[in-house]
Amino acid sequence: MDLVQIRYFLALARELNFTRAAEAVHVTQPALTRAIQRLEEELGGPLILRERSLTQLTELGRTMLPLLQATADAAEAVKLRAADHRRGVDEAPLRIGITDALHGCGLPKVLREVAGRVPELRLTLRRGAAGVLTEALLAGDLDAALLPGLGPLPERLNRWPLWSEGIVVLVPEGDPLAGMAAIPSAALDGRAVVALDAAHPVGAALARLESEHGVRLLPHHMADGPAEAGLLVAAGIGLGLAPVGVHVPEGVVARPLAEPELAHPVVLSTAAGRPMNRAVSAFVRLVRAVRWEAGQVAA
Template sequence: MEMQQVRYFLALSNTLNFTRAAEECNVTQPALTRAIKTLEDELGGELLRRERQHSHLTELGRRMLPLLQQCYDAATSAKSLAKAVQSSEVAPLNVTISNSVNIALLVSTFTELFRAYPGVHLKINRGSPGAVIEALKEGQAELAVAGPLGQAWDRLDVWPLFQEGIELAVNADHPLARRNEADVDLSQLAAEPVLSRIYWETSEELWRCLSAKGYTPRTAHEVENDQDLLALLEANVGIGFVSLTSPRSANSRRLKLRDLDVSRIVSVYAVAGRLRSPVATTLLNLLRAADWSTFGVSEPA
């Protein structure tokens, strides 16, 4: 199997048309057709069923597509890496990270990327879920890391990274923190002022689960990010619901929520069908291969 054959197949899977695929790959149609036929012979079956205007991938073609895409991305990334190491060229990469994701989780992966691409120029933007989607739509970011973005845009490719629980955060001097217990019942929060997160990907699901348990939080103050919430927690002006990996401080304490199983999945996002740079593909592969269990989180369900 040759990378040229794989490239032709990926173009064909996108266009479902031999003429347009050949134009996209800058080869003649007979050359592309021969390469696809050779690939089909090697894989043992048809990859595309030719039916005039209704051509479509066969079952074998659909199963091979993600594997061959990964194979092609890895080969392209390897070639680019070799070139970057040889020339020390600058490789720009724009990444958007949700306000709710602790960047400390990503530092180790970024360090691996810097070793692979000494000339990488990483630009990190922060934002709400809406800003994350907008950055991807407008091409302002090649990759994004965020919690659940729902069905806001149907062109998103999603690779789940890890699943984490939601906990209660309180000031270390708060009466709830001085109890000799590691968890708390929702009935004990009835009179507590709650620090609420604006544009938190988990808010809707959390509030729905709390309501189902008969608890309606009494919102006292609203903030956009974990750092601001932590600052208000340290001032002891309220309690807050936070993700397990959000920043901590010596002046705050975490408590489990009794009889409430709420979690969220953090994923890496990209635009489906949009060509990614080799450095972005490398970062994507590093994120997907990372061992997130060291942060106390679990594999996505």
């Protein structure tokens, strides 16, 4: 097999349409079809199932897809590294994503250590929803991401557990709950709470309070994330939930949620089989080697 065949197959796997795949790689449809057929002959079976207007991957095609994607990624990394060498560039880019559900307070220590070990480090840090960051990892737009480990990740992504992220209650300063050291979930019963999307870990915690613990919440208001929820809490129109360590606006206090502690796991994720430069490799090794305690570097 050759890289052209692999590139054509990956385009077809994305488009699931021979005409659009051929347009994507700028060849005629017969040329793309012949290349796919040669690849199928070499791999010993059909990769694509053709049923009239329906095109889909066979079981062999689904099995080969992550391996062939990794091969294409490795070849692209080789070309980019060679191009950098010809230009005399020796940068070490590191593109990290952090879900907006995490505060990442221990991350600066790890990044400082990486910068000390890799002087050519060129860092990019992105915040976003877990689904957006997952897609960026798959597309090669991110090298690593810290994600909430609430559900399965795509098979092409590695997953290493790091720590458990706790939940705090955001309370206006004048509220009686502000004087408590920790707030039991029963104290939220019947209170107006700023709701988040159920796909957000904090939104999932709100749903669990109702479904698993019988807490009756009144989610009159909605916010995109904990920071926005904090602004609504500061306005005095409800309580909110947020990750431990979140920045709270003036007039708001954060108190740990107790009974139950609705912590969710945090995982480090990278694309399986994708080559790592010095910076990415150092970051992954350090993050996995650190002993984390609630997002803080303990050792």
